[in-house]
Amino acid sequence: MDTKGHRQHTGRRRNEAARQAILDAALDLLADADGAPVSVETIARAAGVGKQTLYRWWPSKGAVLLEALTDRAAQEVPAPDTGTLRGDLRALAVATFEAAQYPPTAPALRTLVREAARDPHLAELMRKFTESRRAAVHEILERGRQRGELPADRDPELLVDQFYGLFWYRFLLGHAPLDADTAIRFADSLLG
Amino acid sequence: MDTKGHRQHTGRRRNEAARQAILDAALDLLADADGAPVSVETIARAAGVGKQTLYRWWPSKGAVLLEALTDRAAQEVPAPDTGTLRGDLRALAVATFEAAQYPPTAPALRTLVREAARDPHLAELMRKFTESRRAAVHEILERGRQRGELPADRDPELLVDQFYGLFWYRFLLGHAPLDADTAIRFADSLLG
DNA sequence: TGTTGCCGAGACCGATAGTCTCGTCAAGGG
DNA sequence: CCCTTGACGAGACTATCGGTCTCGGCAACA
Structure with a gap:
């Protein structure tokens, strides 16, 4: 002592x-x-x-x-800064989708989320784990807003949830691709 | 015999x-x-x-x-036909979010999805269960496309996944509201 | 050389999904 | 009217799992 x-x-x-x-x-x-x-x-x-x-x-x-x-397995997600909102969002979507396509990250992440559905402790850890990714999208949107690329009436929180909502939905169900082409079309769809 | x-x-x-x-x-x-x-x-x-x-x-x-x-508990989801794509999508979003806010449907559905994460048999049943809801969104989009309200380059499958992606994401995480106002803003966000 | 604390191994506990068996009870056929 | 059939409530049983506990052994340091 x-x-x-x-x-x-x-x-x-x-x-x-x-x-x-x-x-x-x-x-x-x-x-x-x-x-x-x-x-x-x-x-x-x-x-x-x-x-x-x-x-x-x-x-x-x-x-x-x-x-x-x-x-x-979980490589750091880049925080792209291409100079435009559309470019940043496209880059992040491509990187995010890409990381979720190949082993060992993809199957491991799928298992982990499934386990988290029954394990509140793991669910809380996962929430913290995903928080930095959400923050990255928020930063991209905020930079875009300051540049005037994002209408003031768009809700950033809703956009972040749309981003990860679609991602997890397709990742977990696996019924539709998460390729680079989809990523770009998705980013464009979010920005209108 | x-x-x-x-x-x-x-x-x-x-x-x-x-x-x-x-x-x-x-x-x-x-x-x-x-x-x-x-x-x-x-x-x-x-x-x-x-x-x-x-x-x-x-x-x-x-x-x-x-x-x-x-x-x-699971009341039939209405298949709105207001005459406009925006009106239909808003109505469906409001109805879907509404149904997921109150007991017994809301907590029962949450439990069911969690169980499905560990029970492949249930997961398959749930997939069939949600298919009709996805079909309803597809119909709305198709009617809108025929009316010329939906640009030809928008991918309906991606829009359907965006719709239910956000819904499930917020429903399961419970970090953000699923009220009528959010539903309308969300529908408008999808259509750009 | 003795105390401390990690090691592998595995018994143990409590909870769970699903199966099996028991004695009982209802419905219909002969 | 009884006998066969099959559903009934009850609960023992198996197998699996997360997590705890204990054991003899071993490594590091005083």
């Missing part, structure tokens, strides 16, 4: 290899499942690790899955 | 009161849960019925839940 409120670390240290193995196994299984549930048992077994090692470092299964996605 | 391939019904008949009790209980619990899972045990107990009676007549829990919603 020291005066700074934390004490010296004693005993065995955290095994970094186990952490890596867990995240690797989680992402593999997540990507392979493509929507189907992934159990903790399966992750631990695939990582050659005890379940307790998992729960010692993560608060829930969802936290492990989300970290596996963010650490290994 | 008769020559027509079906045989005489013998034995005790299906208890219609039990069927009603199951659907009533399911809708009540579905609405009360508002997203939280509803177990088969709970439904059967609330209906005063054995679990086997449930599984004798429905293939899965999801099927019971969906039938409870469609039989008891």
Whole structure:
């Protein structure tokens, strides 16, 4: 016990290899499942690790899955600045749709959202995870508004929701493509 | 055994009161849960019925839940025909958003979608369930196109997905309102 | 060398979907 | 009028899962 409120670390240290193995196994299984549930048992077994090692470092299964996605697969979304509102929105839509088309990100993200539907803890983590993406759209719209490219009566919040509403709808249902051509037509559709 | 391939019904008949009790209980619990899972045990107990009676007549829990919603709560969506594309789309958006705001439909639908995320059988039933709603939007757009109110380069499929994409996104996340004013602004936003 | 704390392994708990069995009860045929 | 059929409520049972707990072992540091 020291005066700074934390004490010296004693005993065995955290095994970094186990952490890596867990995240690797989680992402593999997540990507392979493509929507189907992934159990903790399966992750631990695939990582050659005890379940307790998992729960010692993560608060829930969802936290492990989300970290596996963010650490290994979820590339940063660019914040395009092409000089025009239409250009920015097109670029962001293309990048967003593109990232959601290929493994391991796409199937892992699909599984994660499905899990979040039943796991309030994961749902909250996902909400935070997606918040930065929403903020990126907001910034694009705000820059456009300042340039006079966005009519004052357009509600930015509604536009952001339209953007991600369509994205998630098509991503989760998978009934229609999310290719670059669609992205550009979609961005243009949003701006009218 | 008769020559027509079906045989005489013998034995005790299906208890219609039990069927009603199951659907009533399911809708009540579905609405009360508002997203939280509803177990088969709970439904059967609330209906005063054995679990086997449930599984004798429905293939899965999801099927019971969906039938409870469609039989008891899901009012038919109007197919508005106001004479203009904008009027029709506004009316449908207002009606759709309205239906998703109040119990028991709203919380029951939320629970159902969450369950569908983990139950492929239910997901397929839900897909069929929502198909007629999508068709209604398609019809509105097609009438508008024939009247020359919709530019030929607008993709109707994309517009339908934009319509339900935003709806589900806001409905499931619940972070922004789905009131009549929003519905009208949204319809106008879609048409540009 | 002893204390601390992580390790893998797996038993354990509680909840759940779905199956199976039991004794009972209703409907119709012979 | 009874006997066969099949639905009924009840609940035991299986299998799966998230999460907790305990065990013997081991690594790091004092």
